[in-house]
Amino acid sequence: FDGAGHTISGLVLANSSITNVGLFGVNEGTIKNLNVNVSFDVDGRVGGLVGYNYGTIENCTSAGSVKSGTSYAGGLVGINNDGTISKSGSTVAVTGSGSYAAGGLVGYNYAATASKTALIKYSYAKGSVSGYRAGGLVGYNYGYASSSNAAIENSYAHGNVTGTQYAGGLVGFNDTNSSTGLASVKYCYAVGVISGATKGGLIGYNGGKNEVVSAYYNATTSTCTDNTRGAPLTDENMKLTSSYVGWDFSNDWGLAAGVNSGYPYLKVLNNSFDAVSVSGVSLSDSAKVIQAGNSFTLTATVLPTNATNKMVLWSSGNDAVATVSNGVVTAKSAGTTQIIVTTVDGGYTALCNVTVSAASEPEPEKVAAVTANPGSGAVTSGTTVTLSTTTSGATIRYTTNGSEPTASSTAYATPITITAATTIKAKAFKTGLTDSDTATFNYTVIAITAPTLTVGTVSGHPGDEVSVTVSLANNPGLATFTLNLNFDKSKLQPVSITQGAALTVGSIVSNIQSGLDLTQLDYVSAVWYNTTNTTANGVLYTVKFKIKDGLGDGVTPLTLTVSDASDQIGTDVALSAVNGSVSVVTFIYGDVFEDGAVNGKDVVLLSQYLAGWPVTLTPAQLLAADVFPDGVLNGKDVVRLAQYLAGWPVKLGE
Numbered sequence: 140f141d142g143a144g145h146t147i148s149g150l151v152l153a154n155s156s157i158t159n160v161g162l163f164g165v166n167e168g169t170i171k172n173l174n175v176n177v178s179f180d181v182d183g184r185v186g187g188l189v190g191y192n193y194g195t196i197e198n199c200t201s202a203g204s205v206k207s208g209t210s211y212a213g214g215l216v217g218i219n220n221d222g223t224i225s226k227s228g229s230t231v232a233v234t235g236s237g238s239y240a241a242g243g244l245v246g247y248n249y250a251a252t253a254s255k256t257a258l259i260k261y262s263y264a265k266g267s268v269s270g271y272r273a274g275g276l277v278g279y280n281y282g283y284a285s286s287s288n289a290a291i292e293n294s295y296a297h298g299n300v301t302g303t304q305y306a307g308g309l310v311g312f313n314d315t316n317s318s319t320g321l322a323s324v325k326y327c328y329a330v331g332v333i334s335g336a337t338k339g340g341l342i343g344y345n346g347g348k349n350e351v352v353s354a355y356y357n358a359t360t361s362t363c364t365d366n367t368r369g370a371p372l373t374d375e376n377m378k379l380t381s382s383y384v385g386w387d388f389s390n391d392w393g394l395a396a397g398v399n400s401g402y403p404y405l406k407v408l409n410n411s412f413d414a415v416s417v418s419g420v421s422l423s424d425s426a427k428v429i430q431a432g433n434s435f436t437l438t439a440t441v442l443p444t445n446a447t448n449k450m451v452l453w454s455s456g457n458d459a460v461a462t463v464s465n466g467v468v469t470a471k472s473a474g475t476t477q478i479i480v481t482t483v484d485g486g487y488t489a490l491c492n493v494t495v496s497a498a499s500e501p502e503p504e505k506v507a508a509v510t511a512n513p514g515s516g517a518v519t520s521g522t523t524v525t526l527s528t529t530t531s532g533a534t535i536r537y538t539t540n541g542s543e544p545t546a547s548s549t550a551y552a553t554p555i556t557i558t559a560a561t562t563i564k565a566k567a568f569k570t571g572l573t574d575s576d577t578a579t580f581n582y583t584v585i586a587i588t589a590p591t592l593t594v595g596t597v598s599g600h601p602g603d604e605v606s607v608t609v610s611l612a613n614n615p616g617l618a619t620f621t622l623n624l625n626f627d628k629s630k631l632q633p634v635s636i637t638q639g640a641a642l643t644v645g646s647i648v649s650n651i652q653s654g655l656d657l658t659q660l661d662y663v664s665a666v667w668y669n670t671t672n673t674t675a676n677g678v679l680y681t682v683k684f685k686i687k688d689g690l691g692d693g694v695t696p697l698t699l700t701v702s703d704a705s706d707q708i709g710t711d712v713a714l715s716a717v718n719g720s721v722s723v724v725t726f727i728y729g730d731v732f733e734d735g736a737v738n739g740k741d742v743v744l745l746s747q748y749l750a751g752w753p754v755t756l757t758p759a760q761l762l763a764a765d766v767f768p769d770g771v772l773n774g775k776d777v778v779r780l781a782q783y784l785a786g787w788p789v790k791l792g793e
Contacts (some may be wrong), residue, residue, distance in 0.1 A: 234268025341369025
């Protein structure tokens with residue numbers, strides 16, 4: 140059974156006399172990639188996932204509580220009979236009764252058959268445990284048959300343990316029946332508080348033929364001092380790699396302050412069981428009143444401060460009232476809405492109630508302030524910033540050295556590329572009008588080390604077709620992904636999708652290819668698959684959009700969502716996304732003077748510009764002047780414009 144990383148919650152069973160209790164009563168096959176949250180209070184053998192295991196369990200977790208009144212109890216598995224449990228964990232609170240055993244992960248690890256091994260490896264338990272034979276990881280570890288081995292390797296326990304008779308931080312009772320059988324504990328540790336009649340920081344009772352190799356316990360928290368059932372270390376030394384003799388800190392184990400409470404964690408757990416989880420999020424403002432056309436910035440604080448994944452997603456309850464991008468809230472029209480921030484890890488949310496009042500009548504004698512897309516905030520290196528003003532014919536001038544822009548500062552013509560922390564100050568000028576206020580935009584560069592998808596930012600005018608790329612950086616190895624690129628179908632229409640140069644293997648399948656009415660789509664899907672991993676970085680695919688006719692100036696967001704991404708063995712890969720946009724610029728081909736008509740003024744202004752006169756053209760004027768559409772302003776454009784005005788059978792912009 141492959142759970143594909145899903146979680147099954149709300150499993151409750153009480154007052155039951157079923158012999159084997161768990162999501163699966165008995166397992167004789169393979170269960171992998173599954174998480175459960177349970178509440179079991181029964182009389183039989185009980186485990187959060189499996190009651191009685193003969194098979195294989197891999198990459199599974201359990202949470203909640205488990206209690207047995209008359210048999211073995213384990214956070215994940217009640218009894219592991221010659222089975223294998225690997226890369227799994229439990230935070231279940233476990234309670235046993237009578238003379239049976241209770242373990243944070245497994246109640247009874249039982250090597251029952253000659254020459255076979257009941258194996259637990261690369262696993263952990265963090266829940267509290269109580270019972271007759273109580274162990275933080277395993278209650279009873281028993282090598283019963285000849286040449287068998289009840290083996291625990293590269294695992295740990297953090298929970299507190301209370302034994303009515305035997306209590307061990309890792310194993311409550313470690314024993315064998317046969318002189319050739321074995322009960323082994325290798326490369327393991329425990330850090331919990333231990334109490335019981337016969338107790339040990341690592342192993343409560345250690346009998347028969349046993350092996351305890353390079354295994355340690357916290358003498359500070361357990362208050363134990365024995366050194367025949369594991370080596371005692373102080374709490375300080377438990378957090379030093381040099382204390383763990385023979386441990387593989389290159390491949391199996393890791394140790395870092397702030398991760399797993401500072402104790403060793405298992406690198407091999409691909410789904411980051413040992414990561415520091417997010418517990419909440421807050422915003423710098425819970426309510427805001429703002430006038431339409433203005434903006435303000437919200438700051439999100441993710442808790443705890445040492446959380447592994449602090450990524451957040453921003454959304455607005457009503458984009459018509461206010462929009463948000465990287466925390467920058469822009470008021471659009473009168474009304475109320477909520478700006479919501481959501482953590483990627485855990486889905487915790489916080490909100491700010493925003494009230495937008497109607498915009499005041501603009502003062503016609505003053506040039507409108509410069510706006511930037513994207514606005515201030517953290518961006519990836521290579522992001523381009525587009526400056527604009529709503530005042531037609533105004534020239535934008537800007538600085539990047541912190542100084543105040545003047546009429547002689549650099550004139551804005553093409554988007555500004557951000558490669559390091561940058562402050563852009565911009566002001567718009569137009570003859571006969573008062574200069575605009577200075578707008579300041581602050582940018583920091585995100586150091587992308589995690590796998591990151593980036594959606595391209597492009598511009599065009601109504602009726603144009605534009606190509607938007609979706610690229611991947613820091614690819615850890617992918618065999619499949621399902622991505623959805625969301626957009627406003629009232630402004631954009633998808634045309635085609637093309638597989639990118641980074642994907643030299645596998646194939647992309649998209650809803651564009653399904654024969655659906657493309658005018659009705661509001662997202663473009665991309666499903667790619669291959670039998671083996673690719674670690675290539677670069678453009679995964681390109682989506683061509685048509686900008687719909689009749690639109691005015693503005694920016695249309697392109698938002699990428701990840702439905703699925705995994706490697707060749709089915710392990711989920713977490714991909715973050717940096718969203719893009721399409722900027723719409725309106726103009727009339729040939730109307731360089733921007734008076735709404737194509738006439739001699741336009742030829743004169745274009746000729747002056749090409750001759751090096753001190754005139755400046757805005758981005759919209761530059762587009763309008765390229766009537767011989769080759770992306771360059773030159774004499775061809777003057778000739779074409781003059782031919783058109785002379786009545787020649789030519790078209791502008793074609």
